[in-house]
Amino acid sequence: MNMFSSALEGSKLRFLDLSDNALGEKGIRAFASLIKSQRDLEELYLMNDGISHDAARAVRDLLPCTAKIRVLQFHNNMTGDEGAAAIAEIVKNCPSLEDFRCSSTRIGSEGGVALAEALESCSRLKKLDLRDNMFGVEGGIALAQTLSVLAELTEIYMSYLNLEDEGTEALSEALVNSAPSLRVLELAGNDxxxxxxxxxxxxxxxxxxxxxxxxxxxxxxxxxxxxxxxxxxxxxxxxxxxxxxxxxxxxxxxxxxxxxxxxxxxxxxxxxxxxxxxxxxxxxxxxxxxxxxxxxxxxxxxxxxxxxxxxxxxxxxxxxxxxxxxxxxxxxxxxxxx
Structure with a gap:
C-alpha cells in the first residue's frame, strides 16, 4: 500500500476508490502521501474498509481539501458514533456534495444527529443514503430539520433507522415543503x-x-x-x-x-x-x-x-x-x- 501510495503521490485524481480492502486506520495512514496530495478529488469511496472511529479520524486529518467532492461513500463499515463525528466534520466542508452514503455503519442517535447537522451545509445534495443504522427517533427528528433545507434531493434511503412513528412524522412534515423533485423514497423497517x-x-x-x-x-x-x-x-x-x-x-x-x-x-x-x-x-x-x-x-x-x-x-x-x-x-x- 505504501508503494502504491508513493507511486501515485502528486497525481491529480478526481476519482479515488479504496473500497473492499479492510484498511482500518493503519491502511488509511498507509495511503497518507496519496490522500494528502489530492486537492481536486470529486469522488471518494471507502466502502467495506473496516473504517473504525480511528480510521474515520485519519481520513478527516489527511484530506487536504474537500471543496470539490461531489460523491462521498462510507457504506458497510464499523464507524460508530465517534467515527460519525469525524465524518460529519468532513461533510460539513463539502459544499459541492451531491451523493452521500453512510449506510450500515453502526451509527446511533448521537452520530446520526452529528451527521444531520453537518448535512445542512450541503445544499446541492441530491442522493442521501443512511440505511441500516440506529439513529432512532432523536436522529430522525434531527434529519427532519436537515431535509427541510435540502431542496434538491431526488433520492432518499432511510430504511432500518428505527425512526418509529415520531421520527416518521417529523420527516414527513419536513418533506412536504421540500425536495419537490423527489423520485425515490425508502422507509422500510422503521416500525x-x-x-x-x-x-x-x-x-x-x-x-x-x-x-x-x-x-x-x-x-x-x-x-x-x-x-x-x-x-x-x-x-x-x-x-x-x-x-x-x-x-x-x-x-x-x-x-x-x-x-x-x-x-x-x-x-x-x-x-x-x-x-x-x-x-x-x-x-x-x-x-x-x-x-x-x-x-x-x-x-x-x-x-x-x-x-x-x-x-x-x-x-x-x-x-x-x-x-x-x-x-x-x-x-x-x-x-x-x-
Missing part, C-alpha cells in the same frame, strides 16, 4: 404504524415525481395501506415501483393499492408479499393484474392466517373490508400549506 401514516401519506401525495416507494416491513395494516393508496391515486404519472410487503395488510388494503397503481402507465412492479391477504383476496388481486401479470410480484409468502381471524369466515372478513373501505373512501389526503 411505522397507522399513527404516523396520515402525515406520511400527505408527504407522498405532494411528491408527484415519485418513481419508487418502499415502505416494506412496517405495520401499516389495511388502514395505513389504504391511506397510502389514496395518496398515490391522483397524479404520480412517473410511478414505477411500490413495495409494501410485510405490512400486516389484508384484502382491503391489497385491493386499494392495486387499484391505485394500475392506473399508472409507467408502472412496473407492485410487491405486497408477506402480508395477511386471504386466498380470495389473492385471487382478486391476481385477476386485477390479469392483463399485466409481470407487474405483480410473487405472493408465495402471503399468510392468510397471519392475524387472529380463525373464528371469522370469509364473508365476515369481506364485510369488515367493505366497511373499512367505505369509511376511508371519502377521505382526502390534505397537504400542509406553506
Amino acid at each position: 411505522i404504524t397507522l399513527q404516523s401514516t396520515g402525515k406520511l401519506a400527505a408527504c407522498i401525495a405532494s411528491k408527484q415525481c415519485l418513481s419508487k416507494l418502499n415502505l416494506s416491513e412496517n405495520e401499516l395494516k389495511d388502514e395505513g395501506t389504504i391511506l397510502i393508496a389514496k395518496a398515490l391515486d391522483e397524479g404520480h404519472d412517473q410511478l414505477t415501483e411500490v413495495d409494501l410487503s410485510t405490512n400486516m395488510m389484508r384484502r382491503a388494503g391489497a385491493r386499494a393499492l392495486a387499484q391505485a397503481v394500475l392506473k399508472k402507465h409507467t408502472f412496473k412492479l407492485l410487491n405486497i408479499n408477506g402480508n395477511f391477504i386471504s386466498e380470495e383476496g389473492v385471487d382478486e388481486v391476481n385477476d386485477m393484474f390479469k392483463d399485466s401479470p409481470e407487474k405483480l410480484g410473487l405472493l408465495d409468502d402471503n399468510d392468510p392466517d397471519g392475524e387472529d381471524f380463525d373464528d371469522e369466515d370469509e364473508e365476515a372478513e369481506e364485510e369488515e373490508d367493505s366497511e373499512l373501505e367505505a369509511k376511508l373512501g371519502g377521505l382526502k389526503i390534505k397537504q400542509e400549506e406553506e
